Amino acid sequence: MAIQELPLVIQTSYAELLDQLRLATASDFPEGSTFRKRTISGKDYWYVQEPTTPQGRPPERYLGVDTPERRTAIDSAMSAKAHADTRKAIRRSLSGAGLPEPDGLTGAVIEALADAGVFRLRGVIVGTIAFQTYAGLLGVKLPSVAIRTGDLDLAQDYGVSVALNDTLGVSLIDVLKSVDPGFAPVPSLASPNIAATYARPGGYRVDVLTTNRGADRDAPVNLPSLRSDALPLRFLDFLLRDTVEAAMLTRFGALVNVPSPERYAVHKLIVSTMRKDTGESAVKSDKDIIQAGLLIEALVAKRRQDDLAAALHEAAARGSAWQERLRQGTVRLGDEPREIVQALMGTG
Template sequence: MINRHSTTAHAAYHDLQRSLLDASISSMRGTPTRVVRNHKTYWYDSYRIGTDVRKTYIGEETPELLDRLNRLKSLRQDSDDQRKQRTRLIRILRAEGFQGVDAATGSLLSALASAGVFRLGGTVVGTHAFRLYEGVLGVQYRFDEMAQTGDIDIASFEQLSLALDDVVAPPLQQVLGEFSFAPVPSLKGNKIWRWRQTRNDLMVEFLTPSFQEDEGIRPLAALGVDAQSLHHLNYLIADPIKAVVVYRSGVLVQIPRPERFAIHKLIVADRRRKGDDSLKAEKDRLQASFLINVLAEDRPDELWEAYQEARDIGPKWCARLDATLDRLPHIRTTLERLA
């Protein structure tokens, strides 16, 4: 049985998302500038500071982005009204039972967004991403499905981070320091990819896909941090989507597509077999099962395409998928019925 939010809540969420996307354009300081690199088109906000011309990355060209750029003048004129409207929409979502996030997590995600982390390719992964599918899919979670780790995991592609030719401001070390996070020493010398809050065990970790046999530490130039490289992550964060954190007047972040998140959870669950990892594997299976049941009903084509893409990558991926699905025969049946 899938519990769903009301049509009012679903409409309010998408109005809030649209308003935040509009606001990301209306806050531009200068003139939109088009840049083509490696057969891809990116847009920047170009403005002068003294005699210098600065460029701030806006996003990769899409029809939606072009439409907003074409409406830049009107978006700027309506910005104050839209800010008030976002506050009203948040009140509606809270009244409709949206879970939102705690103040500590919300304020940190807001600060990371303001610094440009999600604008510059950062993607929230893990349980915090799972929570945000509440709004994306318009579904309600039970208490046991909302269980979460305090850790915030942010992933990005190394090459994308290098290609954007822009950096977060202020530096993430400063942002995290203001929230009492200290770098966690690693065996890799001065390469830091994890920060722990000194007053509790909350962690922020940066990740990037591994395209080599080993899972080493790689730089993320745009974010100004190093990241732990992991297998299978490239599949998860390909073509991410925008989502809204229900906090204050809303925070716009980036998360994986729900169908990729679900299939990725099936894969990584098989990698976690011992000790504490076995408990994480159980959570992986629960999250995958929940999303697959929803997506099989609401977005069957996208789910089937994501499943087939993972299987087409190679026999090792198939083996991990099959090992997890052997433990979830009802989910295997659900996926096979999509064919």
């Protein structure tokens, strides 16, 4: 299908909402807070030290990777604040223009996660909820068939969680219960005291995922910074590398982390081959291919084929198993996205 670009005024409004959310995130500090940049393993990261209170001096908190956008927001943090009403008006105009927005429950969960610091701690929204954000990020229209979902997938790189030396103020289940007291842990097969899924009556689920680069394992592992267990998944490290910030169209808008669209597309090609051929698994596999194909076409339409090519070649360089899954997934694409991938990979 031909990819349709969003009107320029809508693309500009989305960029403005993203900037306002970054400003609001960096501005949400007491007067007298100081910001520090630290270099760790060749990358620069920002931290904030809030002023001493009657209860003592708060610990220094991690803010995120150094980017031009974050530096701009930090520079403005103590002199300007984004107004919630302004963000709400922008969000309403974007929604009216057809940009995807989460359902009410998902939006409330995402706002609670953001307020608790999940995305500050490099939590990442993955799955179809993340896919919804690519319409705004890429400035294109996405068909509704590709963005329907009933669950939320939250991921964090295991190494990041261990290395951050910072945690949520309350456990992840407590964050979810603040939205709906009906949320409860779903005990894993490994132990009744371990849970990587939280569900509420009616079947809505929040699944917590993490990276697994060693031997395959079914037992969840603990993510200390998110104060939750998580299910380790192969191939997830590829998806979580070089994430991007996106504006989620919740009530006032929420700044979240999502995979880059090119990595999302390549990852969907791979995981589509891991599902069964029947039932719900087959439906999910078809959806994987639809989403991958749409993003492949959108990236080319927005002249980002170099980004897509880099992601494809990185995946292929990881070995024959990755190459075979890429080949199998590519074969199932529609004619245009399949020809694009084959041309970029030199396999046409």
